[in-house]
Amino acid sequence: MTPEAAKAAGAILVSKEASLLTGEPYFCNYRNMSPALSKKSTEQVVRYADMFSAMGTEARLRIMQLLLTAHPDGLVVSEIQQELDIPNSTLSHHLDKLKAEDLVRVRRESTFLHYTANTESLQELLQFLYAECCTRNKALKPEAIVQICK
Numbered sequence: 753m754t755p756e757a758a759k760a761a762g763a764i765l766v767s768k769e770a771s772l773l774t775g776e777p778y779f780c781n782y783r784n785m786s787p788a789l790s791k792k793s794t795e796q797v798v799r800y801a802d803m804f805s806a807m808g809t810e811a812r813l814r815i816m817q818l819l820l821t822a823h824p825d826g827l828v829v830s831e832i833q834q835e836l837d838i839p840n841s842t843l844s845h846h847l848d849k850l851k852a853e854d855l856v857r858v859r860r861e862s863t864f865l866h867y868t869a870n871t872e873s874l875q876e877l878l879q880f881l882y883a884e885c886c887t888r889n890k891a892l893k894p895e896a897i898v899q900i901c902k
Contacts, residue, residue, distance in 0.1 A: 800880050803873065806853040811838055812846050819856060819869040826868030828861075 807813050814836055819826060827835075833843050847867060850856040854873045859866050 796880070800877055803853045803855060803877055806849050806855055809846070811836070811842070812850055815843075815846055815850065816855065816869060819867060820871075820874075823869055823871065826857075826866050828864045828866050830864075832867065 807816055815832060818832060818835055829840075829843065829847070832838075832847075833840055836843075838846070847856065847858070851858060855870055857868050857870050859868075
């Protein structure tokens with residue numbers, strides 16, 4: 753491919769020195785995605801990063817584990833507080849953060865707030881990781897991931 757054709761296709765010449773060493777132009781093709789697809793992908797990565805960040809404290813990760821063990825029924829706030837021994841004000845803050853990232857769902861039953869893990873969001877997050885580590889670049893074998901979950 754000529755440098756002109758590659759440039760027209762959206763590739764970027766990274767180094768003239770690399771071209772001199774091999775005699776062939778060296779192009780970085782990572783930007784060949786259409787702008788719309790690239791923007792969507794970037795937005796997804798930002799969303800997933802926010803989700804990981806929300807689970808990035810010990811307390812929130814423990815809350816998620818607990819809600820997953822109680823799935824699909826979930827737990828009321830007092831049950832979570834009793835099980836994890838987290839002060840109410842702190843627990844409220846953690847649950848709000850998880851809710852803001854759509855990792856938990858809340859429903860009101862009379863005077864009680866009932867929390868459940870949002871398994872659809874968690875599945876989406878795991879699919880994102882799985883696609884990167886197990887399908888595209890084969891960093892891990894799918895059997896190893898499934899084996900961990902058993």
